[in-house]
Amino acid sequence: MSQISLGMPRIASYGSGNLFATESFPHAAHRDLDNAQLRANLGHATGTIREKRLKVVAELPDWEELREAGSVLKQQVMADLPRLLVQLEENVTQRGGTVHWARDAQEANEIVAGLIRAEGATEVVKVKSMATQEIGLNEYLEEQGIAAYETDLAELIVQLGHDKPSHILVPAIHKNRTEIRDIFLAEMAGVDPELTDDPRQLAMAARAHLRRKFLSTKVAISGANFAIADSGTLAVVESEGNGRMCLTLPETLITVMGIEKLLPTFLDLEVFMALLPRSSTGERMNPYTSLWTGVTEGDGPQNFHLVLLDNGRTAALADEMGRSALHCIRCSACMNVCPVYERTGGHAYGSTYPGPIGAILSPLMTGIEAEENNSLPYASSLCGACFDACPVKINIPEILVHLRGKDVDAEHAKRKLPSQMDVGMAAARVAFSSGRNLALVEKGLPLGKLMAGPDQKIKRLPGMAGGWTQSRDIPAPPKQSFRAWWKKEHVPTPDTSQTPDAAAESGEDG
Amino acid sequence: MKIALFATCIVDAMFPRTAKATVTILERLGHQVLFPATQACCGQMHINSGYFDDALPVVANHVAAFSQGDYDVAVAPSASCVASVKHQQPMIARHCGDADLENRANAVGAKTYELSQLLVDVLGITDAAAQLGSYFPHTVTYHPSCHGMRLLRLGDRQLDLLRSVGGIELRDLSGPDQCCGFGGTFAMKNADVSSAMLEDKVKSIEASGAELCVGGDASCLLHIGGGLSRKDSGTATLHFAEILASTMEAPVSVSGEVELLTGRGRS
Amino acid sequence: MSAREEILDRIRAALSDQPAVPPVPRNYRQTTGLDAQALVELLVDRLVDYKANVFVEEPDGVSGRIGELLAGAGRFVIPPGLPVGWLAFDAEPARAVVDHPDHPLTVGELDAMDAVLTCSAVAVAETGTIVLDGSADQGRRAISLVPDHHICVVPVKSIVGILPEALQRLDGTRPLTLISGPSATSDIELERVEGVHGPRRLDVIIAV
The missing domain is CATH 3.40.50.10420 (NagB/RpiA/CoA transferase-like)
Structure with missing residues (x-):
């Protein structure tokens, strides 16, 4: 292979034509x-x-x-x-x-x-x-x-x-x-x-x-x-x-x-x-x-x-995680079962290839950075209906996630200032990478009650989270998280078959 | 059996009653429940949003929390998080070139069960009324989560458990296999499409005439519940664990702020 | 570098990880194991489901049935090698026009024909599919396409259960046409309409 590789084009050869979402x-x-x-x-x-x-x-x-x-x-x-x-x-x-x-x-x-x-x-x-x-x-x-x-x-x-x-x-x-x-x-x-x-x-x-x-x-x-x-x-x-x-x-x-x-x-x-x-x-x-x-x-x-x-x-073939998108036999079963396609139709995807398969195939063929094609891998709730319907078992949800990863990396390489999503994800990384940090965040959660109305519902949030509250309430957070309850209040069931110190061990803070 | 509870971040922070109900059920069956205190989140939100590098410490934390301690199996009241533990965590480790973490993640994944899987496949529960004393005199409709259906292949496990609860009346839901539109950050990034999906799900739930929509994933229930609440619907959402935990003596309250009396000897 | 060389180079570069592929698991059915009688019944069921008109005839009934089906028709085209006996019904043989390789009909002449009568190479019962392979008793592809009415005879020996059995009997390098019912479209609101550009009427005679 190495002998052949010498004359190789160094840059992936992306496709042209009607493969692009021109708006997100x-x-x-x-x-x-x-x-x-x-x-x-x-x-x-x-x-x-x-x-x-x-x-x-x-x-x-x-x-x-x-x-x-x-x-x-x-x-x-x-x-x-x-x-x-x-x-x-x-x-x-x-x-x-x-x-x-x-x-x-x-x-x-x-x-x-x-x-x-x-x-x-x-x-x-x-x-x-x-x-x-x-x-x-x-x-x-x-x-x-x-x-x-x-x-x-x-x-x-x-x-x-x-x-x-x-x-x-x-x-x-x-x-x-x-x-x-x-x-x-x-x-x-x-x-x-x-x-x-x-x-x-x-x-x-x-x-x-x-x-x-x-x-x-x-x-x-x-x-x-x-x-x-x-x-x-x-x-x-x-x-x-x-x-x-x-x-x-x-x-x-x-x-x-x-x-x-x-x-x-x-x-x-x-x-x-x-x-x-x-x-x-x-x-x-x-x-x-x-x-x-x-x-x-x-x-x-x-x-x-x-x-x-x-x-x-x-170019799609060169992507080890994404190349199975080329197995597609253009049956359209994935779009017929897709809850997103069902509601938007095919034009929203811009490219000749709409629906779940289009959401992976188009960016794979053009590169994730072409026009608005980086918005396509997010056009899915990852419900998995497409994978089940695919006659050649293309794991579309897995490739969608893979391409989201490529998009995030490409955006990070381009950007000097972090986006709102970047900031949120970095904060969540800190909160979610230790039990102690999450416990601290959870202690602050009851403050969320202040945002809730008298009916204990949060109806409007700022920024990206506003996408959520455009059609959905959030219940006011509970007074106490599960882990706080467990630590302070849980009394394990006496169980004679277990060693006496097991309960203590289970409640121990790591 | 020693069972390690993975509460999941959303249940831990927003729906502690679901985790308490899980503990109640397992303790009622005579098992010992452990709560590995360093646990936080499976990492699914980061992974599904494409933030693989940010996901790595989250995944590593989960794997570390569940690699230690003496337990037989781990359980979570969420199909989505269990699927992430089993499939996504090893993928992220591999993506980041950490073979040791990948091996340990696979080992943790192999011991981790979704609640209905554990109850039906491991603990042999087929009749909730008889074996758990479950009693819940309400009409409910059941929404199977996408990840339960398609990633874990739970089939009718949750529904069969619900059917065997005393006093319960199940109403059919039309288009049960249709996604509610949650999809993590999808609900925010593609809020319009997500809302359109939710609108249809809420319509079919209301058409079922049930008092409650029951499911096995707190995230979907948060989403569906948020949509029902916005419409000031009389229908609310509830996790199936809470229905299984409900008994004639200690019924779960379904109006107002739901608080389950959980754990023997507590009020 | 030519486009050919460049594309082949791009592919080799794309495959530099040398992906390992498992052997193809062919655990699907290779046969239905149905007997001849069951195959005929299944084929009839499937053809009728796709709105073909189906007749099962003993060998000596084929010609009479063809005559009935052509009752209202004027001239019809036949391939050069059609069994002679099939036309025995016709007291007026001038109605049958042979499309001969040495003097093929023009498209215009074909368009003026009321019907076409052919034999067939293989039929697949489970999917109601009839295969034409251009043999002398079936003719070139155009004759079974342009006339609006196709009468196709399926010899019972040519009926198989499923596709793997059919492909074994066919030569892939001949021009093949797989026909499953008359032409159809579902392009308007997914509502099936039978009969568009191909023959709108398909009569199948299964000769047992």
Whole structure:
């Protein structure tokens, strides 16, 4: 290893593109929490999908064994990533595809635009892809005079509404049927003005709108859910058939994929195709999964390009505590069970990746000091629901805490004067690192009664603690702490089985 | 059995009655309770806030306090603090490169139990009315804490103990597995989201129609209780230890400043 | 340095701690152990749950069933290697249009077809999944995608219990399509709507 290390970049290579919270999470959340419609839509949608997931997961007697296999397989992929990537490249190339490597968002965008121009195309159809969302491909192509049409229903809703996705699986989860009907009426050329807000009617309007595009567009862009190293096979998991349309009908297919999406062998799909649909849409299996290997004569696109994207993934990989965030298969189960996401929605996280996984993935890929990404690891009560739901057992709460530690260290290195939090934590360190100190603090606590009203409640505190009292009282402190009571008043139960001096020892001050 | 009580900082300072109730229960069962006097806090607040360096002396103090003294097991009336002792303390020692502290922290963690774990798994309590004389003629609803559910996997231990209390009436809580929004400094750093979570929890507690919301973590109860109090709700919060300690002869008072008569021979 | 070299170098540097990985514990089920009859019942249950129309037929009933299902249809596309007997119902063979590798139908021609009739490679009972692998009795991917009505025959011998059994039977390098019910979306308020871009009607004939 040391020999290879000589030519190493010394600084972690962080990602660019749509990976940043541009305002701090509490500020963004404050705004979104005020949107009653948004909260109602999110509460309904996440509640529905949570129930579906629990039901189909409970059907499998070997769910935990599948999760464990998925977790270890992904660890194996990360540990063996250079070899597996090269193997994938060899297999894709051998079967008629072309592999490109992109260090960051800009490089990936340039590669894709160049490939489209080489085909002489000015428009492309797209199947929903987190990677292209992350690199801001649509915006880049627009600057280059290339129109990119999103074909997934929710992505179409977001694109027509000049909006941003708020969920990685159901990007328009923040919109209800009436809002979607209004977007279609305003933005969809040739739509029936009598369109109602019935989901079936809305879906049929999207079908009619996209049909011509599917049948005539020469270039398609996709992401990939999995790439099989030992065969060079790519997989796209979907529901509507827009994926099959894009992957089958155009002459040229360009797939943009993060380098972490690998699986070692074709048979490993037996684990991930059991985990993914149940975790994401709460189905036993999604309606359509397409698998293709390079180019097949007479079947599907005859030009295939695979763009392998780093964009901060290697920076995440370098973080020993955080690297398992790269195991993520983008199922979105963590956001569906997250009480924070449920109330704020995805926009508050800023990045393409919202929810618990986004709160760790974004800062890992960009560095904790980038923009407001250091506010993301705090966007969690650490309730642990995400870890339980994760099909590949990413310990999200543990990584959140790890990143909070990195943030505190980074802030300390930058700051000359301690923050209010620093002062509080330093005081608490002193109080909490000896029984004597805590006893002294506790002696002063009854003074808190002075702050309490006649009803023995403290209703308003200054500074950071004011966050607490904005919605919560604090009871007036007791007259006497437990330790004071124990020392002065506790009379141990006589117990003949114990040695007589045990009680004395137990009350002794250390 | 000699049982070392880890009161936890929040119970020690703010809810002494919960620790007294824990002592009462264990002494009623004939066990000897010790209180290692140098104990203070598990360090969870520092750790979860990212202040690992500040956490180290707190963790070291806890490990030292519970590494000495002759006791069989340690117990705390808090799932969250027990989870921190078991999982976070060794992590902090490792983070700070102190292998000796890590080993000792693991040893302490292995002997430390949450109260319902100790009662059910070690002491074999399945019927609180029969084995502890627990009697509590009130309607209650039970909120399982996130850390009890997901870090310690307590399952129904606390609820089963409550069900076996004489005179008690349990009411179902909707969305029991939903976090109340406490999360330590989260309640202050993300006060708006935390408050929105609390609002929903308070609504489901009130909808249960119970007089009391019972749980096993004083921090969650402080949070939920603070929300109920702000709404001038008639519903209050109570730790399950206090319900187990309550008997027909020495009932826990549930109105006004709750003071439990604890320890035999005391008033 | 090329992007390829640089990325590979970055990865090696990131892994300089040489993480140890345990062997993959494959303690999940490799088979359901169900007999053929139970597999058919499970597959039917799962397909119906996802709003496919399912028919179980003896070998000599397949053709008649296909005829019934195509009753209202005009022209329909078939792959080059479809068993000839399946079309015995049709007194007017001109309705069936073969998509031949030497003269494939254009997308426009496919779009004008009322239906498509194919066989299938493997079916997974527990998830109600049918796999097409582009063999001669299934054809290239486009023919089972563009027409709005897909009639798919599942030979009983091709039914397995769960995915590990199915993958064993498949060649990963062929173009594969896994189909579980008709196309669907849940993008609007998580309410499932069957039939979007893929065939809106999926008829499955299990040939026992």
